[in-house]
Amino acid sequence: MFTGIVKDLGRVKYLRGNTLSVSTRIDDLEPGGSLMVDGVCLTVTKILNSSVSMDIGRETLEKTSLGKLKTGSLVNLEPAMRISDRIDGHIVYGHVMGTGKVLSVKHKNNTIIITVKADRNTAAQLMEKGSVALNGVSLTVNEIKMDIFKVGIIPETAKRTNLGTLNSGSRVNIEPDMLIAAAKGK
Numbered sequence: 001m002f003t004g005i006v007k008d009l010g011r012v013k014y015l016r017g018n019t020l021s022v023s024t025r026i027d028d029l030e031p032g033g034s035l036m037v038d039g040v041c042l043t044v045t046k047i048l049n050s051s052v053s054m055d056i057g058r059e060t061l062e063k064t065s066l067g068k069l070k071t072g073s074l075v076n077l078e079p080a081m082r083i084s085d086r087i088d089g090h091i092v093y094g095h096v097m098g099t100g101k102v103l104s105v106k107h108k109n110n111t112i113i114i115t116v117k118a119d120r121n122t123a124a125q126l127m128e129k130g131s132v133a134l135n136g137v138s139l140t141v142n143e144i145k146m147d148i149f150k151v152g153i154i155p156e157t158a159k160r161t162n163l164g165t166l167n168s169g170s171r172v173n174i175e176p177d178m179l180i181a182a183a184k185g186k
Helices: 058-063 155-160 178-183
Strands: 008-016 019-023 034-037 040-048 051-055 074-079 098-108 111-117 131-134 137-145 148-153 171-176
Touching: 034 051, 131 148, 148 155, 171 178
Parallel strands: none
Antiparallel strands: 008 019, 008 074, 019 051, 034 040, 034 074, 040 051, 098 111, 098 171, 111 148, 131 137, 131 171, 137 148
């Protein structure tokens, strides 16, 4: 499990076949341990200097945005939480339900408003003022209409995550808050 609070903004070294290698400053990772990459829970298979490698299953490559990563892409990274960790975001499993398309990114005062179109099944699991993880980042759903929802981020979140690089047409991984989805019976 994770909290949705990004610990490092890594850079993709390569994606070859089913193997993803990412540079990171996170120094307490171990082979066999979990690392959330853009909202997807992956298992660390190899550590070399300041990079980690992970194998990605076929379904994960097809159903998330990870299969579209390029060398140099920025990715949000978070190691699995420890029982003793403070939960600043919300419980995030790293089980992406679907991807969404960014429709717009607008700056309003000290907030960046990101509008996302999700598939109907994923959108049905969201709730206004409930939590959602976009690329693994814990956020609050500000508004939802059918399959389109809005979240707001502050400049600090834009700087510390890859959400600050999004633009119209970008794809994002979406994980609805599982507690809300369970309560809604989805």
